Every structure is written in structure tokens, then in C-alpha cells.
Amino acid sequence: MEESKIISGCKALLIGGSAGSLEVLIEVLPKLEQLNSFALIIVLHRKSGEDNLLENLISIKTPIPIMEVEDKVPVEPGYIYIAPSDxxxxxxxxxxxxxxxxxxxxxxxxSIDVAFESAADVYGPSLAAILLSGANADGTAGLQAIKEAGGVTVVQKPDSAEVAYMPGYAIENMSPDFVLDIKQILEFVKNINTSK
Amino acid sequence: MISDRELEVLINEVFEYYGYDFSGYSKASLKRRVERLYQIDGISRFSDVLSKIRSEEGYVKHLVEEITVNVTEMFRDPLFYKLLREEIVPVLATKPFIRIWHAGCSTGEEVYSMAILLKEANLLHKSLLYATDINSVVLDTAKRGLFPLRMIKQYAENYRLSGGSEDFSDYYTANYGLAKFSCELNEKMVFSQHNLVSDASFNEFDLIMCRNVLIYFDKHLQDRVLRLFDSSLSCLGYLALGTKETIKFSTVQDKFQQLNREKIWKKVK
Known part of the structure; x- marks a missing residue:
């Protein structure tokens, strides 16, 4: 069972979340020392104009370098990218x-759907995505697009989410590859690209 | 989702029939815009959009209007305007005459914001604001200076955060859900259709504002447009881009000097 959660050939991992998702990141990120040959792109719903707040908060929780997101920056393995507000x-x-x-x-x-759908189009099967806690239906259509393109989809177990609506909505409307609690999400991310 | 091949065919058709060249647009964004056009027009098949392009008179105007992004606001990114107000406007004030180009001005909210800054610095009388866009529909809106009243609360807040100390409501009159901005503000504005993809430089400017326009172009077209801006700026003129835009992937980057970390560059060569 655990074996099946090891995915390989992953170039990018997208994490989407809304209300209650930052808490998950703050728990998971400090326990990650590095990203095994993939880029981590975080797309959170946030208030406009408070960019640095989120970047600073995440950067003190992780030793992994954060690449500032500007238009047309290359996505490189080993770095974290945080979607800017607005x-x-x-x-x-x-x-x-x-x-x-x-x-x-x-x-x-x-929007999580927009980022997920666009990533599915570019990365196809070399993509994994996790949808976290939130009070919005965003992310479900994006996960579906990733699944159709051959990528791996993960949804946070609703009863482990601070706000269960967003992951619950995804589970009702598509079939994610995995439904994981926070501890399992950490294991999942650690195991990406570890199989030889 | 529309395929890469279909998008390519669409771009070619639009160019062949109407001369609008979207080949240098960012494909990721353009794909979404075309899908949005499908939704708006109730199109389900690629062949339908092609036949509209080929046979429906006036369809291209609609297509250009819907494919280009026209989301803008007054005093967008207030801290950027604060910097303009405090650092750039005083430099412009030393000139006998001030020429500003708003490239890709959309419905004009940022042009009116600039006019307010200039008026408050008592410089509007010796300024000219050239406002251009590829899309003639948005230019008509911009000329009228009519903006949705529901946005005004946000704009007034942006204005205040940008360092504005006047009563913002003095600049407009509210009527039927719209805010009509004072004619005094647009007296010094010149509106004209201009396509950054294909049109040339038409004047020399002290400041070019082009915020959140380059993001819709690929790197190659961005470079072309930045060279156009370079050739349209006076020596020591300023170029202002959107908060997430950069000239660092462009061939003109060493001719410009960035002001701290803000998205304003001074032409130094």
C-alpha cells in the first residue's frame, strides 16, 4: 500500500489551498529538507497586496530556497514558488x-483551477498536485484536468482539514488517486522521485 | 481545452484575415482567453470559431475585445503610485513640458490616476498623456472617463494609500451607477489605437507606463516591445511596469537602471 504512494518522474508538485491550508504547510514544510528533483509551486487564496507576509512566513519554516515569482521565470527543480496575490x-x-x-x-x-489546468497542459504525467483545506469549490476542476493528463492527484482527508468543504467537494466530484491526512501528505511529498 | 495545433491555426487565421498578430502572445494565457471566447459565444467546436472569423462581419472586433485582458483599476498598487508621486513627479516637474505614454491603457483607470497626480502637483497644464490600446472598444470607455461607481470605494482607498490627501469625491460626479470623472482631467489626454506588436514609435516620452501588459506576451515579443519603449524614451526617461514584470530577460536591460526594487527603470544609455 505504502509503495503505491511513491511516484517517480515528477517535475512539479502543485499545492493548492484556501482557508486552513497555511496551517498544513507550516506543519509539513519544516519537516522537508529538500525537494527531490522537482519544483514545488504553492497556490493559496490570499488577500491582495499582502505578498511578502506569506513569503516571509513560509521562508522561515523551510530550508528550501524560495524563488521569487516574476513573469516568465523558469521553473527549476529544488525550489519553492509561491503564487503572488492578484x-x-x-x-x-x-x-x-x-x-x-x-x-x-x-x-x-x-485560482487553483487555473494553475492546475495550465500545469496539466504543460507537464502531463510529470505532475502531482495536492488540494488542501478550504471553503471554496476551487481546485476540483483543476485536479480533474491533471488526472486526465496522467498526473497524480491528492486531496487532504476532509476530517483532517480545518475547513473540510474544498477537499470534500473534490472527493465528491472527481476520484483523486489518494486521500491523505497531514502526516501522510508529508510522507507522500518526501517519497516523490525516491524510487530508483 | 483547445489544442496547441488549433490555437496555432486560429492565430494564423486571425492574422491572415485581419492583420492582428497574436503569435507572440503568451500561449498559456491566450488559450484561456480563447476558451473564454467559446463560452461567451456558445461555441463548442473549433470549426465554428473559424467560420465566424471567416464570415461574420465585425467578429474580429469582438474577438480582439474578448481575447485581450482589460482588468484594471485606479491607483492600482498604491505604493507604486506613492513612489511616482514622491520620487518621479518632482523630477518630471523640472521639465518645460511633460510627455507620458500609457501603453495598453485599457479602460483608462491608470491614465486618470496619473492625471490626478499631475494635477495635485500643479503640472497637468504642461503635460500630455498619450493613452493607447489595441482594442478600440476600451478606448471609447477611457475617453468618456466613466467608471463603475461600485469600484469607487476601493479606488478612494487606493488613492489615500498612494499619499493622496484631497477629497477623492471632488474628482467625479456620481450618476446612475457610474462615476464621471471631471473633464479637467481628460483635457490633456490623447487616445489612439496602437498595436504594440506591429506599430512603431510615434513620439519621445519622459515616462512610459505599461503595467500588466507585457505579461501577456512571450519573451520574444516582450523584447520587441521593450526595444520599442527604449527608442521612445528620452534620455533619463522612466519606464514603469507591473509589480511582477521585469526587463531582466531582455536585450535592453543594461540600458536601464532600476529604482531600488520598485518596477520603475530609468533610461541611462
Whole structure:
């Protein structure tokens, strides 16, 4: 059973979350020493204009370097990228990030669906995504797109989430590969690309 | 989702039939815009959008309007405007005449914000604000200076955070859900259609504002546009971009000097 949670060939891991998701990151990130040859891209719903707050909070919790997200920065393995507020985060075929200030999706910008769908298009099966706690339906359509493109999808176990709605909505409307609690999420991330 | 191949065909068709070249646009964003167009027009098949492009008169205007992103606000990123107000406007004040280009001005909210800054510095009378966009529909809105009243609370707050100390409501009159900005503000504005992809430089400016426009272009087109800006700036002129935009992937980067960490560059060569 545990074996099946080891995924390989992963170039990017996306984590999407809303209310109650920061707490999960703060628990998981300090226990990660490095990223095994993949980039971690975090897309959280946040209030506009409070960019540095989230970056600073995350950076003190992890030894992993954080790459500042600007338009067209390359996505490189071993780094954390945090979606800035008030922009949708998209991926180009040359594995660079594009930003977009178009209309909100699911009342959100960044929208998790937008980032997930775009990543699915670019990374296909070399992608994994985790949807965390939240009070919004964002992320479900994105997970579905990732699954259809051959990527691995994970949803936080609703009873381990501070706000169960978002992961619950995903589980009701698509079939994620794994439903994991916080401890299992940490194991999942640690195991990415570890099989020879 | 529309495929890469379909997107390519669409880009070619639009160029062939109408001369609008979207080939240098960011593909990730353009794909989403085309899908949005499908939704708005109730299109389910790729062949339907092609036949509209080929046969429906006026469809291209609609297509350009919907494909380009026209989300903007007054005093967007108030701290950026605070810097403009405190650091850049006093430098501009030393010039006998001030020329500013708002490239990709959309519905004009940032042009009116700039006019307010200049007016408060008592410089508007000797300024000219050129505001251009590829999309003629948004330019018409910009000319009228009519913005949704529901946004005004946010704009007034942005204004205050940008260091504005006047009563913001003095700048507009509210009517039927719209805020009509004072004619005094747009007296010094010149609106015109201009396509950054294909059109040339048309004047020399002391400041070019182009915020959250380059993000919709790929690196190659960004470079073209930055070279256009470089050739349209006076010596020691300023270039202002969006908070997440950069010139560091461009060939003109060593001709510019960035002001601290803000997204304002001074042309030094």
C-alpha cells in the first residue's frame, strides 16, 4: 500500500489551498529538507497586496530556497514558488511561469483551477498536485484536468482539514488517486522521485 | 481545452484575415482567453470559431475585445503610485513640458490616476498623456472617463494609500451607477489605437507606463516591445511596469537602471 504512494518522474508538485491550508504547510514544510528533483509551486487564496507576509512566513519554516515569482521565470527543480496575490499563475511549454490579471475564477485570483489546468497542459504525467483545506469549490476542476493528463492527484482527508468543504467537494466530484491526512501528505511529498 | 495545433491555426487565421498578430502572445494565457471566447459565444467546436472569423462581419472586433485582458483599476498598487508621486513627479516637474505614454491603457483607470497626480502637483497644464490600446472598444470607455461607481470605494482607498490627501469625491460626479470623472482631467489626454506588436514609435516620452501588459506576451515579443519603449524614451526617461514584470530577460536591460526594487527603470544609455 505504502509503495503505491511513491511516484517517480515528477517535475512539479502543485499545492493548492484556501482557508486552513497555511496551517498544513507550516506543519509539513519544516519537516522537508529538500525537494527531490522537482519544483514545488504553492497556490493559496490570499488577500491582495499582502505578498511578502506569506513569503516571509513560509521562508522561515523551510530550508528550501524560495524563488521569487516574476513573469516568465523558469521553473527549476529544488525550489519553492509561491503564487503572488492578484495574479493567476500559468505555465508555458518551455516550463516558465506566466502571470495573468484576468477576471477572478471561483471568486479567486490566483485560482487553483487555473494553475492546475495550465500545469496539466504543460507537464502531463510529470505532475502531482495536492488540494488542501478550504471553503471554496476551487481546485476540483483543476485536479480533474491533471488526472486526465496522467498526473497524480491528492486531496487532504476532509476530517483532517480545518475547513473540510474544498477537499470534500473534490472527493465528491472527481476520484483523486489518494486521500491523505497531514502526516501522510508529508510522507507522500518526501517519497516523490525516491524510487530508483 | 483547445489544442496547441488549433490555437496555432486560429492565430494564423486571425492574422491572415485581419492583420492582428497574436503569435507572440503568451500561449498559456491566450488559450484561456480563447476558451473564454467559446463560452461567451456558445461555441463548442473549433470549426465554428473559424467560420465566424471567416464570415461574420465585425467578429474580429469582438474577438480582439474578448481575447485581450482589460482588468484594471485606479491607483492600482498604491505604493507604486506613492513612489511616482514622491520620487518621479518632482523630477518630471523640472521639465518645460511633460510627455507620458500609457501603453495598453485599457479602460483608462491608470491614465486618470496619473492625471490626478499631475494635477495635485500643479503640472497637468504642461503635460500630455498619450493613452493607447489595441482594442478600440476600451478606448471609447477611457475617453468618456466613466467608471463603475461600485469600484469607487476601493479606488478612494487606493488613492489615500498612494499619499493622496484631497477629497477623492471632488474628482467625479456620481450618476446612475457610474462615476464621471471631471473633464479637467481628460483635457490633456490623447487616445489612439496602437498595436504594440506591429506599430512603431510615434513620439519621445519622459515616462512610459505599461503595467500588466507585457505579461501577456512571450519573451520574444516582450523584447520587441521593450526595444520599442527604449527608442521612445528620452534620455533619463522612466519606464514603469507591473509589480511582477521585469526587463531582466531582455536585450535592453543594461540600458536601464532600476529604482531600488520598485518596477520603475530609468533610461541611462
Amino acid at each position: 495574479y493567476h499563475l500559468l505555465f508555458e511549454k518551455d516550463e516558465t511561469i506566466s502571470l495573468d490579471t484576468s477576471e477572478k475564477v471561483n471568486y479567486s485570483r490566483p
